Amino acid sequence: MATANGTTQEVFIVDDDGAVRDALRLVFEMDGYQVTAFPDGGSFLAAARTRTPSVVVLDVHMPGRSGLEVLQELGPHYGAPVFMISGQGDIPMAVEAIRQGAHDFLEKPFDADTVLTRIREAIEARTRKASQKTGELILAPFTGEDQLTPREREVLERIAMGASNKEAGRQLGISPRTIEVHRARIMEKLGARNTADLVRIVYSDVRRN
Incomplete structure (x- = not known):
């Protein structure tokens, strides 16, 4: 039920x-x-x-x-x-x-x-x-994060943790195709050419801090 x-x-x-x-x-x-x-x-x-x-x-x-x-x-x-x-x-x-x-x-x-x-x-x-606790996030601060919506931030967290579109969609309760939409939007906002670029952008600031 x-x-x-x-x-x-x-x-x-x-x-x-x-x-x-x-x-x-x-x-x-x-x-x-x-x-x-x-x-x-x-x-x-x-x-x-x-x-x-x-x-x-x-x-x-x-x-x-x-x-x-x-x-x-x-x-x-x-x-x-x-x-x-x-x-x-x-x-x-x-x-x-x-x-x-x-x-x-x-x-x-x-x-x-x-x-x-x-x-x-x-x-x-x-x-x-x-x-979850308010403001509980997996990622540390990184350059460009202020450009992302809360949903895009959630999707990026899953991508950075290595989740596939299907896995990320299941975790967030959305379809893999919608994950693709968010992924494309995130890459556009952060100037990333591919997933490897996204991971480098996210974690490069962490290594410098």
Whole structure:
């Protein structure tokens, strides 16, 4: 059952397609989640102001406010991980959403087991992070760290420790493809050409200190 501390976990689904909402509702409810579905961004945002679910599944393309616009209005500090729903042609938009704070994205067509696994991993990763001490980091200070977002810092820590994209994704509750997005962004910000460059940048300052 999808519970934490004896409380049923809730999933918010935001999609203008009723068939998609119904299919996802069935998948999550069969796994024990409580589900609240919204046909548009406005109704979701109204609910999000008063309560925070365990996770949000948000469609990229919707009439009126797009998923990206809803994400921007939601803000980067919302208390639940946000998964963007995207078709193959929407991947660039989904990548942009990740850069703006989305947790991950789910590609159509959906596989129920994959969706549930990704959601469980996201919730578990968030629970682990909440149990850690504030500011507990693996890496020592290094040049350029102030350019990275908290998520990029977490990804870089895993890379520096030698984790593969798959391993880092499992630890952080995101997909290997999303790890690749963050890795590319980190390399761009730090001026690294490859993973070896990243490790040298991170650890060269440590050796000098």
